[in-house]
Amino acid sequence: MKEKTMPVWLKKAANIFSIFEIPRVPQHGEKQKSKYRREVVRQTSDGNVFLHLGSYLTEEDIDRLKKTTL
Numbered sequence: 001m002k003e004k005t006m007p008v009w010l011k012k013a014a015n016i017f018s019i020f021e022i023p024r025v026p027q028h029g030e031k032q033k034s035k036y037r038r039e040v041v042r043q044t045s046d047g048n049v050f051l052h053l054g055s056y057l058t059e060e061d062i063d064r065l066k067k068t069t070l
């Protein structure tokens with residue numbers, strides 16, 4: 001018995017139409033976003049050693065500190 005398989009031309013046609021699919025946007029959590037932001041700042045900072053070392057506060061850090069001190 002022959003197995004039911006797709007013809008070769010149909011497989012190729014399916015591959016052609018796959019290029020028109022919209023890619024999904026990766027979903028990142030807040031920890032990953034924070035990590036990526038810090039990495040970008042570290043790589044793009046010019047001359048400021050504290051930024052290179054990552055010793056600065058972001059807006060989220062300041063908000064968290066405000067909540068914990070109140």
